[in-house]
Amino acid sequence: xxxxxxxxxxxxxxxxxxxxxxxxxxxxxxxxxxxxxxxxxxxxxxxxxxxxxxxxxxxxxxxxxxxxxxxxxxxxxxxxxxxxxxxxxxxxxxxxxxxxxxxxxxxxxxxxxxxxxxxxxxxxxxxxxxxxxxxxxxxxxxxxxxxxxxxxxxxxxxxxxxxxxxxxxxxxxxxxxxxxxxxxxxxxxxxxxxxxxxxxxxxxxx
Numbered sequence: 739x740x741x742x743x744x745x746x747x748x749x750x751x752x753x754x755x756x757x758x759x760x761x762x763x764x765x766x767x768x769x770x771x772x773x774x775x776x777x778x779x780x781x782x783x784x785x786x787x788x789x790x791x792x793x794x795x796x797x798x799x800x801x802x803x804x805x806x807x808x809x810x811x812x813x814x815x816x817x818x819x820x821x822x823x824x825x826x827x828x829x830x831x832x833x834x835x836x837x838x839x840x841x842x843x844x845x846x847x848x849x850x851x852x853x854x855x856x857x858x859x860x861x862x863x864x865x866x867x868x869x870x871x872x873x874x875x876x877x878x879x880x881x882x883x884x885x886x887x888x889x890x891x892x893x894x895x896x897x898x899x900x901x902x903x904x905x906x907x908x909x910x911x912x913x914x915x916x917x918x919x920x921x922x923x924x925x926x927x928x929x930x931x932x933x934x935x936x937x938x939x940x941x942x943x944x
Contacts, residue, residue, distance in 0.1 A: 746845070746848075749848050753849070764798075767828070780796055781796070782797075783807065786856070789873055792857060797835060800821070800828050800829045802825075846875075847876050850880055850915055853877065865892055869896060869901075873903075880898075880902055882894075884920075
């Protein structure tokens with residue numbers, strides 16, 4: 739009942755209110771993006787949704803237009819060198835994620851759930867399949883994000899996503915949602931670029 743009905747109602751109401759409240763801040767960010775570098779304001783990318791269907795995620799563009807579009811940034815060498823100081827800042831504090839309120843309102847995403855994989859991140863999708871994590875609506879944030887964000891290896895991230903599926907409830911969603919604010923405020927677990935010596939990847943979305 740909660741997952742199918744209540745959670746969806748909460749998503750619609752909160753994302754609708756969020757879009758209204760964030761309208762002016764989003765306009766300001768859009769203007770700054772245009773001033774900072776040439777290219778479109780928004781970045782659209784094919785992602786894996788519930789039941790492994792596909793949808794187009796919408797974000798503020800936070801990388802130069804010359805960056806590979808469908809390559810996770812953890813596979814790019816020295817990805818941080820591609821970013822302007824402004825782009826680095828909006829990625830560090832997840833400002834580029836705000837337009838996903840429209841994805842949530844439309845129903846392709848939820849506020850809380852596994853972060854949507856790129857269409858070609860077959861390893862992550864396959865690993866999530868073991869835990870049933872592909873059968874819930876992907877989220878703006880999730881249990882894995884407050885337990886390491888970009889620093890988690892794929893196997894560990896998938897296990898956290900599976901744990902979220904098992905524990906999913908209103909109270910647990912609140913824990914994930916508010917835990918995200920502390921992570922973002924401290925910019926914990928955010929790292930650009932390729933894997934380090936431990937095999938951990940950088941931020942996975944453009």
